[in-house]
Amino acid sequence: MIVELGHFCLVLACLLSLLMVVVPALGLWRGQSSLMTMATTLAAGMFVFTLLSFLALVQAFVVSDFSVGYVARNSNTLLPLQYKVSAVWGAHEGSFLLWTLVMSFWTVMVAGFSKPLSQDMRTRVLIVMAGLSFGFYLFLILTSNPFERTLPFYPSEGADLNPLLQDFGLIIHPPLLYMGYVGLAVPFAFAIASLWGNTLDVSWARWSRPWTNVAWAFLTMGITLGSWWAYYELGWGGWWFWDAVENASFMPWLIATALVHSLAATEKRGVFKSWTVLLAIFGFSFSLLGAFLVRSGVLTSVHAFAVDAERGLAILWFLAIVIGCSLLLYSARAWNLRSNITFAATSRENLILGNNLILTISALVVLLGTLYPLGYEAFTGGAKISIGPPYFNAVFVPLMLPLLALMALSATSRWWKTDRQTLLKGKPVTLGIAVAASIGLVLMLPNPNLWVIGIGSLSIWIVLGLVQALAYQVRNKQDKMLALFQRPMSFYAMLVGHTGIAVSALGIVAAVTLSEEVDLRMTPGSEARVDVYDVKFFGTTAVQGPNYVADQGRIEIRRDSTLVTTLFPEKRRYLASNSVMTEAAIEARFLGDLYVALGEPLSEGAWAVRVHIKPFVRWIWFGGLMIALSGMMSVFDQRYRSRKRRVSPETSGSAELEVAHG
Amino acid sequence: MKFGVMKPHRRNQLLLIFVLVLGLGLALTFTLRALDSNINLFYAPAEIKNGQTPIGKRIRAGGMVKAKSVRRASDSLEVHFAVTDLKGSDFEVRYTGILPDLFREGQGVVATGTLGRDGVFSAEEILAKHDEKYMPPEVAMVIEGAEPAGATTL
Numbered sequence: 123m124i125v126e127l128g129h130f131c132l133v134l135a136c137l138l139s140l141l142m143v144v145v146p147a148l149g150l151w152r153g154q155s156s157l158m159t160m161a162t163t164l165a166a167g168m169f170v171f172t173l174l175s176f177l178a179l180v181q182a183f184v185v186s187d188f189s190v191g192y193v194a195r196n197s198n199t200l201l202p203l204q205y206k207v208s209a210v211w212g213a214h215e216g217s218f219l220l221w222t223l224v225m226s227f228w229t230v231m232v233a234g235f236s237k238p239l240s241q242d243m244r245t246r247v248l249i250v251m252a253g254l255s256f257g258f259y260l261f262l263i264l265t266s267n268p269f270e271r272t273l274p275f276y277p278s279e280g281a282d283l284n285p286l287l288q289d290f291g292l293i294i295h296p297p298l299l300y301m302g303y304v305g306l307a308v309p310f311a312f313a314i315a316s317l318w319g320n321t322l323d324v325s326w327a328r329w330s331r332p333w334t335n336v337a338w339a340f341l342t343m344g345i346t347l348g349s350w351w352a353y354y355e356l357g358w359g360g361w362w363f364w365d366a367v368e369n370a371s372f373m374p375w376l377i378a379t380a381l382v383h384s385l386a387a388t389e390k391r392g393v394f395k396s397w398t399v400l401l402a403i404f405g406f407s408f409s410l411l412g413a414f415l416v417r418s419g420v421l422t423s424v425h426a427f428a429v430d431a432e433r434g435l436a437i438l439w440f441l442a443i444v445i446g447c448s449l450l451l452y453s454a455r456a457w458n459l460r461s462n463i464t465f466a467a468t469s470r471e472n473l474i475l476g477n478n479l480i481l482t483i484s485a486l487v488v489l490l491g492t493l494y495p496l497g498y499e500a501f502t503g504g505a506k507i508s509i510g511p512p513y514f515n516a517v518f519v520p521l522m523l524p525l526l527a528l529m530a531l532s533a534t535s536r537w538w539k540t541d542r543q544t545l546l547k548g549k550p551v552t553l554g555i556a557v558a559a560s561i562g563l564v565l566m567l568p569n570p571n572l573w574v575i576g577i578g579s580l581s582i583w584i585v586l587g588l589v590q591a592l593a594y595q596v597r598n599k600q601d602k603m604l605a606l607f608q609r610p611m612s613f614y615a616m617l618v619g620h621t622g623i624a625v626s627a628l629g630i631v632a633a634v635t636l637s638e639e640v641d642l643r644m645t646p647g648s649e650a651r652v653d654v655y656d657v658k659f660f661g662t663t664a665v666q667g668p669n670y671v672a673d674q675g676r677i678e679i680r681r682d683s684t685l686v687t688t689l690f691p692e693k694r695r696y697l698a699s700n701s702v703m704t705e706a707a708i709e710a711r712f713l714g715d716l717y718v719a720l721g722e723p724l725s726e727g728a729w730a731v732r733v734h735i736k737p738f739v740r741w742i743w744f745g746g747l748m749i750a751l752s753g754m755m756s757v758f759d760q761r762y763r764s765r766k767r768r769v770s771p772e773t774s775g776s777a778e779l780e781v782a783h784g
Numbered sequence: 785m786k787f788g789v790m791k792p793h794r795r796n797q798l799l800l801i802f803v804l805v806l807g808l809g810l811a812l813t814f815t816l817r818a819l820d821s822n823i824n825l826f827y828a829p830a831e832i833k834n835g836q837t838p839i840g841k842r843i844r845a846g847g848m849v850k851a852k853s854v855r856r857a858s859d860s861l862e863v864h865f866a867v868t869d870l871k872g873s874d875f876e877v878r879y880t881g882i883l884p885d886l887f888r889e890g891q892g893v894v895a896t897g898t899l900g901r902d903g904v905f906s907a908e909e910i911l912a913k914h915d916e917k918y919m920p921p922e923v924a925m926v927i928e929g930a931e932p933a934g935a936t937t938l
Contacts, residue, residue, distance in 0.1 A: 357885065358882070464792065464793040464796070465796070472796075475800070476803075479803075479804065479807055480807075483807065483808070483811045486811075487811065487815050490815060490819070491819070494819060494823075498823075504925075505825060505826070506825070506826035506844075506921070506922045506925070507823050507824060507825050507826060507844075508824045508826070508844055508896075509819065509822055509823065509824075510822050510824055510896070512818070512821075512822050513818045513819055513821075513822035516814065516817075516818035516822070517811070517814050517815050517818045520814060521811065641861050641880075641881045641882050642861075643859070643860060643861050701885070701886065702885045702886070703885055704885055719882075721861070721881075721882030721883070722882065722883060724856060725856070725858060730861050730881075730882045732882055
C-alpha cells in the first residue's frame with residue numbers, strides 16, 4: 123500500500139512540475155503576479171511529494187518488500203539496515219529517484235532564497251527548473267519506475283545489494299555527487315532565464331555565483347569520495363582509472379571550475395558575459411551527458427548500470443532537446459552581450475581567461491577520449507576499441523602544468539590592470555625557493571624523479587604566492603589581525619581552494635611516481651621485503667559477518683625489526699549473491715599508506731597477497747576536501763549575507779534587485 | 785594598420801586570438817598523437833585463431849573463460865587459462881598477478897595485452913567487472929549466437 127502511495131506521490135510531483143511550468147508562464151504572459159507567485163508553492167509541493175515518494179521506497183527496502191521488483195533485485199533480509207537504506211540508490215531506478223529528489227530540493231531552495239530577485243526573473247528561473255524536473259519525472263515514471271511490483275509471483279528472498287556497494291563510502295557518494303550534478307541545473311536555469319528575459323547583466327552573475335559554488339563544492343566532494351572509495355574498496359589500490367564513468371563526473375567538474383572563475387570575472391568586472399553563459403549551459407549539459415554515459419551502457423566501464431538501450435535513447439533525446447533549445451536561445455540573444463570593458467594584458471581577467479581556456483580544452487580532450495570509442499565503432503561498422511589511461515595522462519598532465527603556473531601568478535594579481543612589476547614582484551624569488559625546496563625534498567626520497575620536482579615546485583610556488591598575497595593584505599596596516607578579519611571570505615576561499623589544488627597535485631605526483639606495488643605468493647609464516655618494510659604473512663582464519671563469510675589474513679609489517687602495524691585484510695564471500703569480494707586493509711598515515719589485500723587462495727595454504735606502499739596518497743583526497751570547502755566558504759561572503767537583509771548601495775540601482783523586507 | 789598604433793584593447797584581442805590559436809593547435813597536436821598511439825582494438829577468439837591479429841601490438845581480446853582451463857603455477861602468481869567464444873574458437877592467455885574477484889570459469893572476461901608468436905596472449909590487465917549481472921558489450925558480441933546451454937557454468 124505504501125509503495126502504491128509512493129508511486130502516486132511521484133506522479134503527483136510530476137504533475138506539479140508541469141503545473142509549475144504552465145501556471146507561472148501564463149502569469150508572465152498576462153502579467154499576473156498572483157500566478158507567478160504560485161511557483162513557490164508548487165516548488166514546495168513538488169519537493170514534499172518527491173520526498174514522500176522517496177521515503178516510501180526507503181520503507182519498502184527497510185521492511186524487505188520483495189514484491190517490489192527493484193527491492194528484490196537490490197536487497198536481502200540479511201543486509202544490515204544502513205545498507206538497506208543506501209540500497210535505495212544502489213541501482214538505476216532508485217538512484218534516479220534520488221536524482222529527482224535532489225532536483226526538487228534545489229528547486230525549492232532557489233524558490234526560497236531568491237525572493238529579492240525581480241519577480242519576472244525569479245519566475246523564469248523557476249520555470250526552467252520545473253521544466254527540467256518535468257523531464258526527469260517523465261523519464262523516471264515511463265522508463266524506470268522503481269515501484270513496479272512483480273505480483274503475484276515474487277521471490278521470497280532478495281538478490282542482495284552488489285557487495286561492492288555495501289560500504290560507507292557508497293552510502294554518501296551518490297547523494298553528494300548528485301547534489302553536484304543536479305546543482306549545475308541552477309546556474310543553467312539562471313543563464314537560460316536571463317537569456318529569455320534579455321536581462322543578462324552583472325546581477326545575474328552575482329545571483330548565480332553562490333549556487334554555482336555550492337554545486338561545484340558538492341561535485342568536488344562527490345568525485346573525491348568516489349576516488350577514495352575506489353581506492354579502498356576495489357581492492358587494487360588505484361584511485362583514478364580514467365574510466366568512462368569517472369570522466370562523466372570529471373568533465374562537468376572541469377567546466378564548472380571554469381564557470382566558477384569566469385562568473386567571478388563577470389560579476390566583478392562585467393567581462394566574458396556571453397562566454398560565462400555558454401559555460402553555464404555546457405556545465406549542465408555535461409552533467410546530463412554523464413547521466414547518459416552511465417545509464418545507457420554504451421561504454422564499457424567498471425561502473426555501468428544495467429544496460430538498457432531504451433533508457434539511453436530517452437536521455438539522449440532529453441539531452442538533445444536541452445542543448446538544442448539552449449543554444450538556439452543563446453544564438454538568438456547572445457549577440458547583444460558585447461561588453462566594452464577593457465582590461466590590460468597583465469590583469470586577473472586575463473589569468474582567468476587562461477584558466478578558462480585550459481580547463482575547457484581539458485574537458486574537450488577528456489570528452490574526445492571518452493566518446494572516441496563510440497565514434498570509432500559507428501564509423502568502422504562495429505570495431506570495438508578502448509582508449510586507455512595513457513592517452514588521458516599524455517594529454518591531461520601537460521595541460522595542467524601551465525594551469526598550475528597561472529594559479530601561482532593569480533594570487534597577487536588585480537582586476538583590470540596589474541602592472542608587470544607588481545604581478546611578477548617576488549615571483550622569481552619564490553619560484554627559486556620552490557624549486558630548491560622540492561629538489562631538496564626529492565633528493566631525500568629513495569627514487570628521485572623529474573616529475574615530482576616539476577609539479578612539486580609549481581605546487582610550492584602556488585602556496586608561496588598565496589602567502590605573499592596574504593602578506594600584501596596586512597602590510598602598511600596598523601592592526602594586522604583586524605586587516606585579516608576585514609578581508610572578504612571569498613579571498614580566504616580562494617586561498618583554501620588553491621592550496622587544496624597544490625596539496626592534491628603533490629599527492630597525485632607522489633603517489634604515482636613513488637608507489638611501490640608488488641603481488642606476492644605467500645605461504646603462512648613466510649616473509650617478504652617490500653621497499654623498506656618486512657611483510658610477514660600468518661595465514662588466514664575464517665570469520666563470519668552479518669551477510670558474508672570471510673577468510674581473514676593476518677599480516678605484520680615491520681621496519682628495522684620494529685612492528686609498524688598488523689593488518690587484517692579479508693576475502694569475503696557474500697551469501698545471497700555468492701560473490702567474492704576483496705576487503706583491503708590499510709594503515710593510513712599522513713606521509714603514506716601501507717595497503718595490503720588478499721588475492722586468491724593458492725595451493726598448500728598459500729595466498730596471493732598484494733602489498734602497496736603509497737606515499738602521500740591521502741593528500742589527494744585531503745586536497746579535494748579543501749577544494750570543496752573553498753566552494754562552501756565563498757557562499758558565506760559578506761556580500762551574499764548582507765544582500766538578504768538590505769540592498770547594498772552599489773547594487774540598489776540595478777533593476778534586478780528589489781528590497782526584500784522594506 | 786601598424787601594430788604600434790593599435791588601440792590597447794585591439795592589441796589585447798589580437799594577443800588573445802594568437803594565444804587561443806596557439807593553445808588549441810598545441811592541444812590538438814598532443815591529443816591526436818596521444819589518441820593515435822593509445823587505441824586498443826578489440827579482437828574476438830575467432831580472429832585470433834585465424835591469424836587476423838597483429839603480433840606484439842597492444843590489443844584487447846575477450847570472451848568467456850573456458851571451463852576447466854585455469855592452470856596455476858605452483859611457485860609464482862603465473863596463471864594460464866583459455867578464452868572461448870563458445871562456438872569452437874579459443875585462445876590461451878598468460879597472466880602474472882592477482883585476478884579480479886569476479887574472474888571465474890564460465891564468466892566473461894576482457895584482457896589487455898599482446899599476442900605472442902606462439903599464439904599465447906600475454907595479458908597485462910584483466911578487466912574486472914564489479915557487477916555479476918553486467919556483461920561487457922564486447923563479450924556479448926563474441927558469444928552472440930552460441931548455444932545458450934554452454935553460455936554459463938553457474
